Amino acid sequence: MELRLGERAILIDCGLFQGSRTLETLNHGAFSFDPRKIEAVVLTHAHIDHCGLLPKLAAQGFEGPIWCTPATSDLLEYMLADAGRIQESEADRRNRRRDRAGENLFEPLYTEEDALRAWRLSRPVKLSEWFDPAPGFRARFWNAGHILGAASAEIEAAGVHMVFSGDLGPENKAFHADPQAPSGLDHIVCEATYGDRAREKFTIDQRRSQLEGEIKDALVRGGNLVIPSFALERTQELLLDLAHLADANRIPNVPIFVDSPLASRATKVFAAHAAELEDTEGKDIFRHPSIHYVEDVAESIRLNTLSGAIIMAASGMCEAGRIRHHLKHNLFRRDSTVLFVGFQAKGTLGRVLLDGAQRVRISGEDINVRARIRRIESYSAHADREELHDWITARRPIAGSLFLDHGEREAVASLRELVQADDPATSIIAPQIGETYALEPGTPARRIQTGRVDMDQLAGPDWQNDYADFITHLKQHLGRIRTEKARRDALVQMRRILDEYEEARHHR
Structure with missing residues (x-):
């Protein structure tokens, strides 16, 4: 989000679009501003x-400071470098796919080198300390209770007092105190990720009991328990609870594998900031005989x-x-279990599995889903x-x-x-990408430029999700047709429909 004061401009976060392939294409579009003229980034x-486009920003000429908390700066080195490696490897993987032979080559959004260039611009500042991100702007961070280092950003500029929530954590979250922020503001930008969900409230002990039940139910089947887990924060919370359950002999003595180099590096940052963490009971929970870092x-x-292992991977x-590698080797197994422990956006493979898909396509391969999905x-x-x-x-x-965004x-x-x-009486705005508002003290924001109106369509499943679903089930459908000739006739008719559609499109 860009904040402009006269000719000066700063950004609040600079994040990567995640979801369907169509939504991800927005990451490759041009910025709506000149990166060379952005004076600073305030990173929550x-x-x-929230930070995944910083390497692209730096690669296109941004050289200003990236203000953030000390823990965020430490994490940023690994998070951005990993993102750069993923961009490079994904481009390479797509270019090597046989079904893309002869097509234009994919270019990575940015490289690991770009990512490290961005990280070197980070400028750590402690919670509650005022700083000047750029002339005319004054800011400070408040604990957001979301992940290690997460903050809400309070900004003052030209007499306007505002706060940007960043992502807010729930009450009684492991490791972190409840969110805080100032009151009596002109404008607020608040996240709404779970704005339509009222979750059952769990204490940490209740959460551990729930995890204990899932582990026992999964392992008694004889297969693996595969847990897709975010490398940052979710993995460390799981390790906290797994270590506690293992020490109390509440789960079987099985190996626990953390198969994510990024999660391993993030865990080291957590250990370095152990003095800031709650609920650890003074123990080094990240070094446990049952836990193995791959x-x-x-x-x-x-x-x-x-078989019979717990595998956590990002x-x-x-x-x-x-x-994705572990899903390919476990989804077809009736004795394995896949346990989701986090939000799954529309259009992602995780959401497709949760919605009950019987077959999925992973890296060009069709996989039958026989594992138990939890x-x-x-x-x-x-x-x-x-x-x-309440916040x-x-x-x-x-x-x-x-x-609300x-x-x-x-x-x-x-x-x-x-x-x-x-x-x-509250003035509430749900802005679209590209909209511009004039912010003044003591009065509702005034829209001065409209934005994109197609974001609702982009945020959900796209044609590539539909294509993957169609392809994974096509062979089954054809197999239900009794004769070889009828199957070939069906394929001819499908091709004819596509040809007729393409011809009609050219004549519009």
Whole structure:
């Protein structure tokens, strides 16, 4: 989000679009501003959907400071470098696919070198300390209770007092205190990720009991328990609970593999900031005899031969990384279980599996889904509908406008309805990408430029999701046709429909 004061401009976060392939294409588009003229970035936290375009920004000429908390700066080195490696490897993988022979080559969005260039621009500043990100701007960070180092950003400029929530954590979250921020603001920008969900409240002990049950149910089947897990924060929370359950002999004595180099590096940052963490009981929970950190690819591949193990791997939405490798080797097994412990955006492989797909396509291969698919929601790093409402209420009075962002359409609409019912006079805005608003003290924001109106379509499943679903089931459908001739006739008819559609399109 760009904040402009006269000719000066700063950014609040600079994140990567995540979801369907169509949504991800937005990452390759041009910035709506000149990166060379951005004077600073105020970064709320190190999740890729908030920092993942910083390497692209730096590669295109940005040289200013990236202000963030010390823990965020430490995490940023590994998060951005990993993102750069993923961009390079994904481009290479797509270019090597046989079904793309002869097509234009994919170019990575940015490289690992670009990522490290961006990280070197980070400027750590402690919570509650005022700093000047650029002339005319004054800022400080507040604990957001979301992940290690996560903060809300309070900004003052030209007499306008505002706060950007970043991502907010739930109450009673492991490791971190509850979110804080100032009150009596002109404008607020608040996330709405879970704006339409009222989750059952879990204590840490209740959460551990739920995890214990899932582990026992999975391992008694004889196969593996595969957990797609976000490398940052979710993996460390799971390790906290797994170590506790193992020490209390509440789960079987089986090996626990963390198959994510990024998660291993992030865990080292957590250990370095142990003094800031709650709920660890003074123990080094990240070094436990049952927990094994998998670094090299050969060791990761050897996990294919195992049964009865717990395998945690990134990414949490199954869109990249080693988790796709483990899904390929476990989804077809009736004795294995896949346990989701985090949010799955529309259009991601994780969401497709949760929605009950019987076959999925992974790296060009069709995989039958016979494994048991499970989900627990007690590990969310995001505040739910009531907690978001409570956070907004605590910021009152709001003299200007409340902006609701970072949520799917249904989530934003639900949260807006709740806040509006509580205070009908509140000016509430759900901005679209590209919209521009004039912000003034004590008065609602005024829109001065419209934005994109197609984001709802881009945020959900796209044609490539539909294509993957169609292809994975095509062979089954053809197999139900009785004769060879009828099958070939069906294929001819499908091709004819596509040809007729293409011809009609050219004549419009």
